[in-house]
Amino acid sequence: MPSQIYFDDVSVGQEIPVLTxxxxxxxxxxxxxxxxxxxxxxxxxxxxxxxxxxxxIVAPGNMAPDYYVQLLTAWAGDKGRLRKLGVQFRNFMVPGNVLTCGGRITGKTVEDGKGRVDLELWIKNQDGVVCVPGKGVVELPIRAE
Amino acid sequence: MGSLLEELGWKNFIGHEYPAHTGEPVLARDIRRYALAIDDDNPIFFDEAAAKAGRHKGLTAPLNYISWSVGVPGAEKATKDLGEDGLSSFVGIPNIPNAFSLGWVRGGEELEFFKPIYANDRVTVRGRVTNMAEKVGKSGTLVFVTSEFTYTNQNDEKLATHVVTMIASPRKEEAE
Structure with missing residues:
Protein backbone atom coordinates (compact mmCIF):
# COMPACT_ATOMS: atom_id res chain seq x y z
CA MET A 1 0.00 0.00 0.00
CA PRO A 2 1.31 3.47 -0.83
CA SER A 3 1.68 5.73 2.20
CA GLN A 4 -1.21 8.07 2.96
CA ILE A 5 -0.81 11.66 1.75
CA TYR A 6 -1.91 14.39 4.17
CA PHE A 7 -3.34 17.86 3.59
CA ASP A 8 -0.43 19.30 5.61
CA ASP A 9 2.09 17.94 3.10
CA VAL A 10 0.74 19.37 -0.16
CA SER A 11 1.19 22.85 -1.57
CA VAL A 12 -0.36 25.01 -4.27
CA GLY A 13 1.43 24.59 -7.60
CA GLN A 14 2.47 21.01 -6.82
CA GLU A 15 1.81 18.36 -9.48
CA ILE A 16 0.51 14.95 -8.53
CA PRO A 17 1.95 11.68 -9.90
CA VAL A 18 0.66 10.98 -13.42
CA LEU A 19 -1.32 7.98 -14.65
CA THR A 20 -0.70 6.56 -18.12
CA ILE A 57 -13.46 4.93 -34.03
CA VAL A 58 -13.42 7.07 -30.89
CA ALA A 59 -13.34 6.08 -27.23
CA PRO A 60 -16.50 6.87 -25.28
CA GLY A 61 -15.93 10.29 -23.70
CA ASN A 62 -17.14 8.84 -20.43
CA MET A 63 -13.90 6.88 -20.08
CA ALA A 64 -12.07 10.16 -19.33
CA PRO A 65 -13.76 10.78 -15.98
CA ASP A 66 -12.96 7.16 -15.13
CA TYR A 67 -9.28 7.88 -15.69
CA TYR A 68 -9.51 10.95 -13.46
CA VAL A 69 -11.34 8.97 -10.77
CA GLN A 70 -8.52 6.43 -10.81
CA LEU A 71 -5.84 9.15 -10.75
CA LEU A 72 -7.41 11.07 -7.88
CA THR A 73 -8.66 8.23 -5.68
CA ALA A 74 -5.22 6.59 -5.86
CA TRP A 75 -3.60 9.90 -4.89
CA ALA A 76 -6.10 10.63 -2.08
CA GLY A 77 -5.46 7.23 -0.45
CA ASP A 78 -7.81 5.28 1.79
CA LYS A 79 -8.35 8.26 4.14
CA GLY A 80 -8.92 10.76 1.35
CA ARG A 81 -12.00 11.24 -0.84
CA LEU A 82 -12.68 12.45 -4.34
CA ARG A 83 -15.53 14.94 -3.90
CA LYS A 84 -16.00 16.72 -7.23
CA LEU A 85 -14.91 16.23 -10.78
CA GLY A 86 -15.61 18.39 -13.82
CA VAL A 87 -14.49 17.59 -17.37
CA GLN A 88 -14.74 19.17 -20.81
CA PHE A 89 -14.53 17.04 -23.91
CA ARG A 90 -12.26 18.89 -26.36
CA ASN A 91 -10.54 16.28 -28.53
CA PHE A 92 -11.34 12.65 -29.21
CA MET A 93 -9.38 9.82 -27.63
CA VAL A 94 -8.67 7.23 -30.34
CA PRO A 95 -7.03 3.78 -30.54
CA GLY A 96 -3.26 4.04 -30.38
CA ASN A 97 -3.34 7.01 -28.05
CA VAL A 98 -1.03 6.91 -25.06
CA LEU A 99 -2.66 9.25 -22.58
CA THR A 100 -1.00 11.02 -19.69
CA CYS A 101 -3.45 11.94 -16.96
CA GLY A 102 -2.16 14.54 -14.53
CA GLY A 103 -3.07 17.34 -12.19
CA ARG A 104 -1.75 20.42 -10.40
CA ILE A 105 -2.93 21.81 -7.07
CA THR A 106 -4.55 25.22 -7.53
CA GLY A 107 -5.85 25.77 -3.99
CA LYS A 108 -6.03 24.35 -0.48
CA THR A 109 -8.43 25.37 2.26
CA VAL A 110 -9.82 23.94 5.47
CA GLU A 111 -13.60 23.58 5.35
CA ASP A 112 -15.53 22.28 8.38
CA GLY A 113 -12.32 20.85 9.79
CA LYS A 114 -11.57 18.97 6.57
CA GLY A 115 -8.76 19.56 4.12
CA ARG A 116 -10.02 20.59 0.70
CA VAL A 117 -7.63 20.55 -2.24
CA ASP A 118 -8.59 22.00 -5.65
CA LEU A 119 -6.82 20.74 -8.74
CA GLU A 120 -6.68 21.51 -12.43
CA LEU A 121 -6.49 18.33 -14.46
CA TRP A 122 -5.45 17.24 -17.92
CA ILE A 123 -5.49 14.21 -20.17
CA LYS A 124 -2.92 14.67 -22.94
CA ASN A 125 -2.21 12.34 -25.82
CA GLN A 126 1.28 11.38 -27.02
CA ASP A 127 1.38 14.51 -29.22
CA GLY A 128 0.75 16.77 -26.24
CA VAL A 129 -2.84 17.52 -27.31
CA VAL A 130 -5.13 18.03 -24.32
CA CYS A 131 -8.14 15.81 -24.99
CA VAL A 132 -10.17 16.28 -21.81
CA PRO A 133 -9.23 19.10 -19.42
CA GLY A 134 -10.83 18.98 -16.00
CA LYS A 135 -11.07 20.24 -12.45
CA GLY A 136 -11.27 18.26 -9.25
CA VAL A 137 -11.85 18.66 -5.54
CA VAL A 138 -10.23 16.14 -3.21
CA GLU A 139 -10.57 15.90 0.55
CA LEU A 140 -7.36 14.93 2.33
CA PRO A 141 -6.94 13.99 6.01
CA ILE A 142 -5.26 16.52 8.31
CA ARG A 143 -2.55 15.25 10.65
CA ALA A 144 -3.58 15.03 14.28
CA GLU A 145 -1.93 17.77 16.36
CA MET B 1 -32.17 34.39 -38.44
CA GLY B 2 -34.67 32.31 -36.47
CA SER B 3 -33.98 30.32 -33.37
CA LEU B 4 -32.96 26.72 -34.03
CA LEU B 5 -34.35 25.73 -30.61
CA GLU B 6 -37.76 27.12 -31.61
CA GLU B 7 -37.55 25.54 -35.03
CA LEU B 8 -36.88 22.16 -33.41
CA GLY B 9 -39.72 22.63 -30.94
CA TRP B 10 -37.42 22.18 -27.97
CA LYS B 11 -37.94 25.37 -25.96
CA ASN B 12 -40.70 23.80 -23.89
CA PHE B 13 -38.40 21.03 -22.77
CA ILE B 14 -36.37 23.30 -20.48
CA GLY B 15 -37.30 22.18 -16.96
CA HIS B 16 -38.63 18.89 -18.32
CA GLU B 17 -38.22 16.05 -15.83
CA TYR B 18 -36.88 12.70 -16.94
CA PRO B 19 -38.95 9.79 -15.66
CA ALA B 20 -37.40 8.49 -12.42
CA HIS B 21 -35.79 5.13 -13.02
CA THR B 22 -34.55 2.43 -10.65
CA GLY B 23 -32.00 -0.01 -11.99
CA GLU B 24 -31.67 -3.71 -11.34
CA PRO B 25 -29.17 -4.70 -8.61
CA VAL B 26 -25.60 -3.75 -9.50
CA LEU B 27 -23.73 -6.92 -10.45
CA ALA B 28 -20.29 -7.81 -9.11
CA ARG B 29 -19.59 -9.16 -12.61
CA ASP B 30 -20.34 -5.80 -14.24
CA ILE B 31 -18.19 -3.93 -11.69
CA ARG B 32 -15.31 -6.28 -12.45
CA ARG B 33 -15.71 -5.95 -16.22
CA TYR B 34 -16.01 -2.18 -15.98
CA ALA B 35 -12.81 -1.99 -13.93
CA LEU B 36 -11.09 -4.18 -16.54
CA ALA B 37 -12.31 -1.91 -19.36
CA ILE B 38 -10.86 1.20 -17.71
CA ASP B 39 -7.78 -0.77 -16.64
CA ASP B 40 -8.12 0.03 -12.95
CA ASP B 41 -6.74 -2.89 -10.96
CA ASN B 42 -7.69 -1.64 -7.48
CA PRO B 43 -8.66 -4.84 -5.59
CA ILE B 44 -11.73 -3.16 -4.03
CA PHE B 45 -13.46 -3.75 -7.41
CA PHE B 46 -12.49 -7.42 -7.64
CA ASP B 47 -12.25 -8.85 -4.15
CA GLU B 48 -14.84 -8.34 -1.44
CA ALA B 49 -12.37 -9.16 1.33
CA ALA B 50 -9.96 -6.51 0.04
CA ALA B 51 -12.76 -3.94 -0.08
CA LYS B 52 -13.79 -4.78 3.49
CA ALA B 53 -10.19 -4.63 4.68
CA GLY B 54 -10.29 -0.91 3.82
CA ARG B 55 -13.15 1.45 4.57
CA HIS B 56 -15.77 -0.26 2.41
CA LYS B 57 -18.64 -2.43 3.57
CA GLY B 58 -18.47 -4.59 0.46
CA LEU B 59 -17.38 -4.81 -3.15
CA THR B 60 -17.56 -1.28 -4.53
CA ALA B 61 -17.66 0.14 -8.06
CA PRO B 62 -15.50 2.85 -9.67
CA LEU B 63 -17.19 6.17 -8.80
CA ASN B 64 -17.85 7.09 -12.43
CA TYR B 65 -19.85 3.88 -12.86
CA ILE B 66 -22.68 5.80 -11.21
CA SER B 67 -24.40 6.90 -14.42
CA TRP B 68 -24.30 3.33 -15.79
CA SER B 69 -25.38 1.70 -12.53
CA VAL B 70 -29.05 2.25 -13.29
CA GLY B 71 -28.80 0.92 -16.83
CA VAL B 72 -29.83 3.10 -19.75
CA PRO B 73 -33.63 3.29 -19.83
CA GLY B 74 -34.92 2.54 -23.29
CA ALA B 75 -31.54 1.58 -24.75
CA GLU B 76 -32.07 -2.15 -24.67
CA LYS B 77 -33.84 -2.63 -27.99
CA ALA B 78 -33.59 -5.09 -30.83
CA THR B 79 -31.30 -3.91 -33.61
CA LYS B 80 -34.27 -3.31 -35.91
CA ASP B 81 -35.56 -0.74 -33.42
CA LEU B 82 -32.32 1.22 -33.17
CA GLY B 83 -31.34 4.17 -35.32
CA GLU B 84 -28.76 3.41 -38.01
CA ASP B 85 -26.08 4.90 -35.78
CA GLY B 86 -26.90 2.31 -33.11
CA LEU B 87 -28.65 4.76 -30.80
CA SER B 88 -32.09 4.27 -29.36
CA SER B 89 -33.13 7.83 -28.62
CA PHE B 90 -31.66 11.15 -27.71
CA VAL B 91 -30.38 11.06 -24.10
CA GLY B 92 -33.68 9.80 -22.81
CA ILE B 93 -35.93 12.84 -23.26
CA PRO B 94 -39.19 11.10 -24.13
CA ASN B 95 -41.11 12.45 -27.09
CA ILE B 96 -38.65 15.18 -27.98
CA PRO B 97 -39.16 15.92 -31.68
CA ASN B 98 -36.41 16.01 -34.35
CA ALA B 99 -33.77 14.42 -32.09
CA PHE B 100 -32.22 12.46 -34.94
CA SER B 101 -31.94 15.45 -37.27
CA LEU B 102 -28.94 16.57 -35.23
CA GLY B 103 -25.60 15.05 -34.42
CA TRP B 104 -24.75 14.87 -30.75
CA VAL B 105 -21.50 15.07 -28.86
CA ARG B 106 -20.79 15.21 -25.17
CA GLY B 107 -19.67 18.71 -24.15
CA GLY B 108 -18.85 18.42 -20.50
CA GLU B 109 -19.78 16.90 -17.17
CA GLU B 110 -19.69 17.84 -13.51
CA LEU B 111 -19.88 15.11 -10.93
CA GLU B 112 -20.17 15.34 -7.16
CA PHE B 113 -19.69 12.18 -5.15
CA PHE B 114 -21.28 11.58 -1.74
CA LYS B 115 -21.26 7.85 -1.06
CA PRO B 116 -19.86 4.76 -2.83
CA ILE B 117 -21.86 2.33 -5.00
CA TYR B 118 -21.82 -1.25 -3.72
CA ALA B 119 -22.54 -4.54 -5.45
CA ASN B 120 -26.25 -5.43 -5.17
CA ASP B 121 -27.27 -1.78 -4.68
CA ARG B 122 -30.36 -0.67 -6.55
CA VAL B 123 -29.71 2.85 -7.77
CA THR B 124 -32.43 5.33 -8.68
CA VAL B 125 -31.85 8.30 -10.97
CA ARG B 126 -33.96 11.43 -11.08
CA GLY B 127 -33.19 14.26 -13.44
CA ARG B 128 -34.35 17.22 -15.42
CA VAL B 129 -33.29 19.43 -18.29
CA THR B 130 -31.88 22.52 -16.61
CA ASN B 131 -30.94 24.59 -19.64
CA MET B 132 -30.96 24.80 -23.42
CA ALA B 133 -28.97 27.41 -25.27
CA GLU B 134 -27.79 28.04 -28.80
CA LYS B 135 -24.69 29.67 -30.19
CA VAL B 136 -23.88 30.62 -33.77
CA GLY B 137 -20.32 29.64 -34.60
CA LYS B 138 -18.12 29.28 -37.67
CA SER B 139 -19.64 25.96 -38.67
CA GLY B 140 -23.26 26.87 -38.00
CA THR B 141 -25.58 26.84 -35.03
CA LEU B 142 -24.81 24.71 -31.97
CA VAL B 143 -27.39 23.74 -29.38
CA PHE B 144 -26.35 23.10 -25.77
CA VAL B 145 -28.61 20.91 -23.63
CA THR B 146 -27.75 20.69 -19.93
CA SER B 147 -29.36 18.16 -17.62
CA GLU B 148 -28.87 17.47 -13.95
CA PHE B 149 -29.25 14.01 -12.43
CA THR B 150 -29.31 12.82 -8.81
CA TYR B 151 -28.52 9.23 -7.88
CA THR B 152 -29.75 7.54 -4.71
CA ASN B 153 -29.51 4.00 -3.41
CA GLN B 154 -32.17 1.66 -1.98
CA ASN B 155 -31.80 3.34 1.44
CA ASP B 156 -32.49 6.73 -0.14
CA GLU B 157 -28.92 7.82 0.50
CA LYS B 158 -27.62 10.33 -2.04
CA LEU B 159 -24.71 8.80 -3.93
CA ALA B 160 -23.91 11.45 -6.51
CA THR B 161 -25.09 14.33 -8.66
CA HIS B 162 -24.21 14.60 -12.32
CA VAL B 163 -24.56 17.61 -14.63
CA VAL B 164 -24.19 16.74 -18.31
CA THR B 165 -24.01 19.15 -21.22
CA MET B 166 -24.65 17.69 -24.67
CA ILE B 167 -23.90 19.67 -27.82
CA ALA B 168 -25.97 19.19 -30.96
CA SER B 169 -25.52 20.51 -34.47
CA PRO B 170 -27.40 19.85 -37.72
CA ARG B 171 -25.87 16.79 -39.37
CA LYS B 172 -23.29 17.27 -42.08
CA GLU B 173 -22.60 13.79 -43.38
CA GLU B 174 -19.73 13.09 -45.69
CA ALA B 175 -20.55 11.23 -48.90
CA GLU B 176 -20.05 7.48 -48.75
Whole structure:
Protein backbone atom coordinates (compact mmCIF):
# COMPACT_ATOMS: atom_id res chain seq x y z
CA MET A 1 0.00 0.00 0.00
CA PRO A 2 1.31 3.47 -0.83
CA SER A 3 1.68 5.73 2.20
CA GLN A 4 -1.21 8.07 2.96
CA ILE A 5 -0.81 11.66 1.75
CA TYR A 6 -1.91 14.39 4.17
CA PHE A 7 -3.34 17.86 3.59
CA ASP A 8 -0.43 19.30 5.61
CA ASP A 9 2.09 17.94 3.10
CA VAL A 10 0.74 19.37 -0.16
CA SER A 11 1.19 22.85 -1.57
CA VAL A 12 -0.36 25.01 -4.27
CA GLY A 13 1.43 24.59 -7.60
CA GLN A 14 2.47 21.01 -6.82
CA GLU A 15 1.81 18.36 -9.48
CA ILE A 16 0.51 14.95 -8.53
CA PRO A 17 1.95 11.68 -9.90
CA VAL A 18 0.66 10.98 -13.42
CA LEU A 19 -1.32 7.98 -14.65
CA THR A 20 -0.70 6.56 -18.12
CA UNK A 21 -3.48 4.98 -20.17
CA UNK A 22 -3.37 3.17 -23.49
CA UNK A 23 -6.46 3.47 -25.65
CA UNK A 24 -7.07 0.49 -27.91
CA UNK A 25 -9.92 -1.19 -29.73
CA UNK A 26 -10.19 -3.93 -27.10
CA UNK A 27 -10.66 -1.69 -24.07
CA UNK A 28 -13.15 0.44 -26.02
CA UNK A 29 -15.11 -2.71 -26.87
CA UNK A 30 -14.98 -3.89 -23.25
CA UNK A 31 -16.38 -0.57 -22.09
CA UNK A 32 -19.18 -0.45 -24.68
CA UNK A 33 -20.12 -4.05 -23.96
CA UNK A 34 -20.37 -3.74 -20.20
CA UNK A 35 -22.44 -0.53 -20.26
CA UNK A 36 -24.44 -1.54 -23.37
CA UNK A 37 -23.31 1.41 -25.48
CA UNK A 38 -24.17 0.66 -29.11
CA UNK A 39 -23.24 3.95 -30.76
CA UNK A 40 -21.43 2.83 -33.93
CA UNK A 41 -18.78 5.57 -33.75
CA UNK A 42 -17.19 3.52 -30.94
CA UNK A 43 -16.69 0.25 -32.85
CA UNK A 44 -17.50 0.60 -36.56
CA UNK A 45 -14.54 2.21 -38.33
CA UNK A 46 -16.11 2.69 -41.80
CA UNK A 47 -19.18 4.29 -40.19
CA UNK A 48 -17.08 6.55 -37.93
CA UNK A 49 -14.72 7.65 -40.70
CA UNK A 50 -16.92 7.77 -43.80
CA UNK A 51 -20.23 8.75 -42.32
CA UNK A 52 -19.22 10.87 -39.36
CA UNK A 53 -15.92 12.29 -40.59
CA UNK A 54 -14.02 11.07 -37.52
CA UNK A 55 -10.32 10.11 -37.65
CA UNK A 56 -11.06 6.53 -36.47
CA ILE A 57 -13.46 4.93 -34.03
CA VAL A 58 -13.42 7.07 -30.89
CA ALA A 59 -13.34 6.08 -27.23
CA PRO A 60 -16.50 6.87 -25.28
CA GLY A 61 -15.93 10.29 -23.70
CA ASN A 62 -17.14 8.84 -20.43
CA MET A 63 -13.90 6.88 -20.08
CA ALA A 64 -12.07 10.16 -19.33
CA PRO A 65 -13.76 10.78 -15.98
CA ASP A 66 -12.96 7.16 -15.13
CA TYR A 67 -9.28 7.88 -15.69
CA TYR A 68 -9.51 10.95 -13.46
CA VAL A 69 -11.34 8.97 -10.77
CA GLN A 70 -8.52 6.43 -10.81
CA LEU A 71 -5.84 9.15 -10.75
CA LEU A 72 -7.41 11.07 -7.88
CA THR A 73 -8.66 8.23 -5.68
CA ALA A 74 -5.22 6.59 -5.86
CA TRP A 75 -3.60 9.90 -4.89
CA ALA A 76 -6.10 10.63 -2.08
CA GLY A 77 -5.46 7.23 -0.45
CA ASP A 78 -7.81 5.28 1.79
CA LYS A 79 -8.35 8.26 4.14
CA GLY A 80 -8.92 10.76 1.35
CA ARG A 81 -12.00 11.24 -0.84
CA LEU A 82 -12.68 12.45 -4.34
CA ARG A 83 -15.53 14.94 -3.90
CA LYS A 84 -16.00 16.72 -7.23
CA LEU A 85 -14.91 16.23 -10.78
CA GLY A 86 -15.61 18.39 -13.82
CA VAL A 87 -14.49 17.59 -17.37
CA GLN A 88 -14.74 19.17 -20.81
CA PHE A 89 -14.53 17.04 -23.91
CA ARG A 90 -12.26 18.89 -26.36
CA ASN A 91 -10.54 16.28 -28.53
CA PHE A 92 -11.34 12.65 -29.21
CA MET A 93 -9.38 9.82 -27.63
CA VAL A 94 -8.67 7.23 -30.34
CA PRO A 95 -7.03 3.78 -30.54
CA GLY A 96 -3.26 4.04 -30.38
CA ASN A 97 -3.34 7.01 -28.05
CA VAL A 98 -1.03 6.91 -25.06
CA LEU A 99 -2.66 9.25 -22.58
CA THR A 100 -1.00 11.02 -19.69
CA CYS A 101 -3.45 11.94 -16.96
CA GLY A 102 -2.16 14.54 -14.53
CA GLY A 103 -3.07 17.34 -12.19
CA ARG A 104 -1.75 20.42 -10.40
CA ILE A 105 -2.93 21.81 -7.07
CA THR A 106 -4.55 25.22 -7.53
CA GLY A 107 -5.85 25.77 -3.99
CA LYS A 108 -6.03 24.35 -0.48
CA THR A 109 -8.43 25.37 2.26
CA VAL A 110 -9.82 23.94 5.47
CA GLU A 111 -13.60 23.58 5.35
CA ASP A 112 -15.53 22.28 8.38
CA GLY A 113 -12.32 20.85 9.79
CA LYS A 114 -11.57 18.97 6.57
CA GLY A 115 -8.76 19.56 4.12
CA ARG A 116 -10.02 20.59 0.70
CA VAL A 117 -7.63 20.55 -2.24
CA ASP A 118 -8.59 22.00 -5.65
CA LEU A 119 -6.82 20.74 -8.74
CA GLU A 120 -6.68 21.51 -12.43
CA LEU A 121 -6.49 18.33 -14.46
CA TRP A 122 -5.45 17.24 -17.92
CA ILE A 123 -5.49 14.21 -20.17
CA LYS A 124 -2.92 14.67 -22.94
CA ASN A 125 -2.21 12.34 -25.82
CA GLN A 126 1.28 11.38 -27.02
CA ASP A 127 1.38 14.51 -29.22
CA GLY A 128 0.75 16.77 -26.24
CA VAL A 129 -2.84 17.52 -27.31
CA VAL A 130 -5.13 18.03 -24.32
CA CYS A 131 -8.14 15.81 -24.99
CA VAL A 132 -10.17 16.28 -21.81
CA PRO A 133 -9.23 19.10 -19.42
CA GLY A 134 -10.83 18.98 -16.00
CA LYS A 135 -11.07 20.24 -12.45
CA GLY A 136 -11.27 18.26 -9.25
CA VAL A 137 -11.85 18.66 -5.54
CA VAL A 138 -10.23 16.14 -3.21
CA GLU A 139 -10.57 15.90 0.55
CA LEU A 140 -7.36 14.93 2.33
CA PRO A 141 -6.94 13.99 6.01
CA ILE A 142 -5.26 16.52 8.31
CA ARG A 143 -2.55 15.25 10.65
CA ALA A 144 -3.58 15.03 14.28
CA GLU A 145 -1.93 17.77 16.36
CA MET B 1 -32.17 34.39 -38.44
CA GLY B 2 -34.67 32.31 -36.47
CA SER B 3 -33.98 30.32 -33.37
CA LEU B 4 -32.96 26.72 -34.03
CA LEU B 5 -34.35 25.73 -30.61
CA GLU B 6 -37.76 27.12 -31.61
CA GLU B 7 -37.55 25.54 -35.03
CA LEU B 8 -36.88 22.16 -33.41
CA GLY B 9 -39.72 22.63 -30.94
CA TRP B 10 -37.42 22.18 -27.97
CA LYS B 11 -37.94 25.37 -25.96
CA ASN B 12 -40.70 23.80 -23.89
CA PHE B 13 -38.40 21.03 -22.77
CA ILE B 14 -36.37 23.30 -20.48
CA GLY B 15 -37.30 22.18 -16.96
CA HIS B 16 -38.63 18.89 -18.32
CA GLU B 17 -38.22 16.05 -15.83
CA TYR B 18 -36.88 12.70 -16.94
CA PRO B 19 -38.95 9.79 -15.66
CA ALA B 20 -37.40 8.49 -12.42
CA HIS B 21 -35.79 5.13 -13.02
CA THR B 22 -34.55 2.43 -10.65
CA GLY B 23 -32.00 -0.01 -11.99
CA GLU B 24 -31.67 -3.71 -11.34
CA PRO B 25 -29.17 -4.70 -8.61
CA VAL B 26 -25.60 -3.75 -9.50
CA LEU B 27 -23.73 -6.92 -10.45
CA ALA B 28 -20.29 -7.81 -9.11
CA ARG B 29 -19.59 -9.16 -12.61
CA ASP B 30 -20.34 -5.80 -14.24
CA ILE B 31 -18.19 -3.93 -11.69
CA ARG B 32 -15.31 -6.28 -12.45
CA ARG B 33 -15.71 -5.95 -16.22
CA TYR B 34 -16.01 -2.18 -15.98
CA ALA B 35 -12.81 -1.99 -13.93
CA LEU B 36 -11.09 -4.18 -16.54
CA ALA B 37 -12.31 -1.91 -19.36
CA ILE B 38 -10.86 1.20 -17.71
CA ASP B 39 -7.78 -0.77 -16.64
CA ASP B 40 -8.12 0.03 -12.95
CA ASP B 41 -6.74 -2.89 -10.96
CA ASN B 42 -7.69 -1.64 -7.48
CA PRO B 43 -8.66 -4.84 -5.59
CA ILE B 44 -11.73 -3.16 -4.03
CA PHE B 45 -13.46 -3.75 -7.41
CA PHE B 46 -12.49 -7.42 -7.64
CA ASP B 47 -12.25 -8.85 -4.15
CA GLU B 48 -14.84 -8.34 -1.44
CA ALA B 49 -12.37 -9.16 1.33
CA ALA B 50 -9.96 -6.51 0.04
CA ALA B 51 -12.76 -3.94 -0.08
CA LYS B 52 -13.79 -4.78 3.49
CA ALA B 53 -10.19 -4.63 4.68
CA GLY B 54 -10.29 -0.91 3.82
CA ARG B 55 -13.15 1.45 4.57
CA HIS B 56 -15.77 -0.26 2.41
CA LYS B 57 -18.64 -2.43 3.57
CA GLY B 58 -18.47 -4.59 0.46
CA LEU B 59 -17.38 -4.81 -3.15
CA THR B 60 -17.56 -1.28 -4.53
CA ALA B 61 -17.66 0.14 -8.06
CA PRO B 62 -15.50 2.85 -9.67
CA LEU B 63 -17.19 6.17 -8.80
CA ASN B 64 -17.85 7.09 -12.43
CA TYR B 65 -19.85 3.88 -12.86
CA ILE B 66 -22.68 5.80 -11.21
CA SER B 67 -24.40 6.90 -14.42
CA TRP B 68 -24.30 3.33 -15.79
CA SER B 69 -25.38 1.70 -12.53
CA VAL B 70 -29.05 2.25 -13.29
CA GLY B 71 -28.80 0.92 -16.83
CA VAL B 72 -29.83 3.10 -19.75
CA PRO B 73 -33.63 3.29 -19.83
CA GLY B 74 -34.92 2.54 -23.29
CA ALA B 75 -31.54 1.58 -24.75
CA GLU B 76 -32.07 -2.15 -24.67
CA LYS B 77 -33.84 -2.63 -27.99
CA ALA B 78 -33.59 -5.09 -30.83
CA THR B 79 -31.30 -3.91 -33.61
CA LYS B 80 -34.27 -3.31 -35.91
CA ASP B 81 -35.56 -0.74 -33.42
CA LEU B 82 -32.32 1.22 -33.17
CA GLY B 83 -31.34 4.17 -35.32
CA GLU B 84 -28.76 3.41 -38.01
CA ASP B 85 -26.08 4.90 -35.78
CA GLY B 86 -26.90 2.31 -33.11
CA LEU B 87 -28.65 4.76 -30.80
CA SER B 88 -32.09 4.27 -29.36
CA SER B 89 -33.13 7.83 -28.62
CA PHE B 90 -31.66 11.15 -27.71
CA VAL B 91 -30.38 11.06 -24.10
CA GLY B 92 -33.68 9.80 -22.81
CA ILE B 93 -35.93 12.84 -23.26
CA PRO B 94 -39.19 11.10 -24.13
CA ASN B 95 -41.11 12.45 -27.09
CA ILE B 96 -38.65 15.18 -27.98
CA PRO B 97 -39.16 15.92 -31.68
CA ASN B 98 -36.41 16.01 -34.35
CA ALA B 99 -33.77 14.42 -32.09
CA PHE B 100 -32.22 12.46 -34.94
CA SER B 101 -31.94 15.45 -37.27
CA LEU B 102 -28.94 16.57 -35.23
CA GLY B 103 -25.60 15.05 -34.42
CA TRP B 104 -24.75 14.87 -30.75
CA VAL B 105 -21.50 15.07 -28.86
CA ARG B 106 -20.79 15.21 -25.17
CA GLY B 107 -19.67 18.71 -24.15
CA GLY B 108 -18.85 18.42 -20.50
CA GLU B 109 -19.78 16.90 -17.17
CA GLU B 110 -19.69 17.84 -13.51
CA LEU B 111 -19.88 15.11 -10.93
CA GLU B 112 -20.17 15.34 -7.16
CA PHE B 113 -19.69 12.18 -5.15
CA PHE B 114 -21.28 11.58 -1.74
CA LYS B 115 -21.26 7.85 -1.06
CA PRO B 116 -19.86 4.76 -2.83
CA ILE B 117 -21.86 2.33 -5.00
CA TYR B 118 -21.82 -1.25 -3.72
CA ALA B 119 -22.54 -4.54 -5.45
CA ASN B 120 -26.25 -5.43 -5.17
CA ASP B 121 -27.27 -1.78 -4.68
CA ARG B 122 -30.36 -0.67 -6.55
CA VAL B 123 -29.71 2.85 -7.77
CA THR B 124 -32.43 5.33 -8.68
CA VAL B 125 -31.85 8.30 -10.97
CA ARG B 126 -33.96 11.43 -11.08
CA GLY B 127 -33.19 14.26 -13.44
CA ARG B 128 -34.35 17.22 -15.42
CA VAL B 129 -33.29 19.43 -18.29
CA THR B 130 -31.88 22.52 -16.61
CA ASN B 131 -30.94 24.59 -19.64
CA MET B 132 -30.96 24.80 -23.42
CA ALA B 133 -28.97 27.41 -25.27
CA GLU B 134 -27.79 28.04 -28.80
CA LYS B 135 -24.69 29.67 -30.19
CA VAL B 136 -23.88 30.62 -33.77
CA GLY B 137 -20.32 29.64 -34.60
CA LYS B 138 -18.12 29.28 -37.67
CA SER B 139 -19.64 25.96 -38.67
CA GLY B 140 -23.26 26.87 -38.00
CA THR B 141 -25.58 26.84 -35.03
CA LEU B 142 -24.81 24.71 -31.97
CA VAL B 143 -27.39 23.74 -29.38
CA PHE B 144 -26.35 23.10 -25.77
CA VAL B 145 -28.61 20.91 -23.63
CA THR B 146 -27.75 20.69 -19.93
CA SER B 147 -29.36 18.16 -17.62
CA GLU B 148 -28.87 17.47 -13.95
CA PHE B 149 -29.25 14.01 -12.43
CA THR B 150 -29.31 12.82 -8.81
CA TYR B 151 -28.52 9.23 -7.88
CA THR B 152 -29.75 7.54 -4.71
CA ASN B 153 -29.51 4.00 -3.41
CA GLN B 154 -32.17 1.66 -1.98
CA ASN B 155 -31.80 3.34 1.44
CA ASP B 156 -32.49 6.73 -0.14
CA GLU B 157 -28.92 7.82 0.50
CA LYS B 158 -27.62 10.33 -2.04
CA LEU B 159 -24.71 8.80 -3.93
CA ALA B 160 -23.91 11.45 -6.51
CA THR B 161 -25.09 14.33 -8.66
CA HIS B 162 -24.21 14.60 -12.32
CA VAL B 163 -24.56 17.61 -14.63
CA VAL B 164 -24.19 16.74 -18.31
CA THR B 165 -24.01 19.15 -21.22
CA MET B 166 -24.65 17.69 -24.67
CA ILE B 167 -23.90 19.67 -27.82
CA ALA B 168 -25.97 19.19 -30.96
CA SER B 169 -25.52 20.51 -34.47
CA PRO B 170 -27.40 19.85 -37.72
CA ARG B 171 -25.87 16.79 -39.37
CA LYS B 172 -23.29 17.27 -42.08
CA GLU B 173 -22.60 13.79 -43.38
CA GLU B 174 -19.73 13.09 -45.69
CA ALA B 175 -20.55 11.23 -48.90
CA GLU B 176 -20.05 7.48 -48.75
Missing amino acids: KNVNTVNILMYCAVVWLMDRIHFDNPFAVKRRGLPD
